[in-house]
Amino acid sequence: xVQLVESGGGLVQTxxxxxxxxxxxxxxxxxxxxxxxxxxxxxxxxxxxxxPWSGGSTYYADSVKGRFTISRDNAKNTVxxxxxxxxxxxxxxxxxxxxxxxxxxxxxxxxxxxxxxxQGTQVTVSS
Numbered sequence: 149x150v151q152l153v154e155s156g157g158g159l160v161q162t163x164x165x166x167x168x169x170x171x172x173x174x175x176x177x178x179x180x181x182x183x184x185x186x187x188x189x190x191x192x193x194x195x196x197x198x199x200p201w202s203g204g205s206t207y208y209a210d211s212v213k214g215r216f217t218i219s220r221d222n223a224k225n226t227v228x229x230x231x232x233x234x235x236x237x238x239x240x241x242x243x244x245x246x247x248x249x250x251x252x253x254x255x256x257x258x259x260x261x262x263x264x265x266x267q268g269t270q271v272t273v274s275s
């Protein structure tokens with residue numbers, strides 16, 4: 149089992165940057181695929197980015213491709229989301245998620261693929 153704690157959210161102006169962090173407990177973090185999702189008021193939770201436990205090929209939603217970067221440091225049990233060129237439509241609560249998998253390339257993009265979730269961190273982009 150793993151527990152996830154997000155941090156790094158806040159208020160930023162359009163065009164600004166933020167880096168979110170997700171710290172994971174547990175000794176097998178290096179065998180968890182990790183993802184970032186977000187949920188705006190009145191909307192469903194949506195996929196943002198995913199990274200396999202190998203740290204290899206990452207995967208992004210079209211809406212954030214080229215602006216956001218997901219990365220991980222298995223030695224620190226932490227996954228990051230660097231967000232650049234932020235837009236008001238990026239405003240949401242951002243959640244990290246984890247799923248234990250034997251596959252070094254699995255990087256799922258659906259809510260139902262993940263077993264563990266953090267409590268979320270608010271990101272607000274002002275226009």
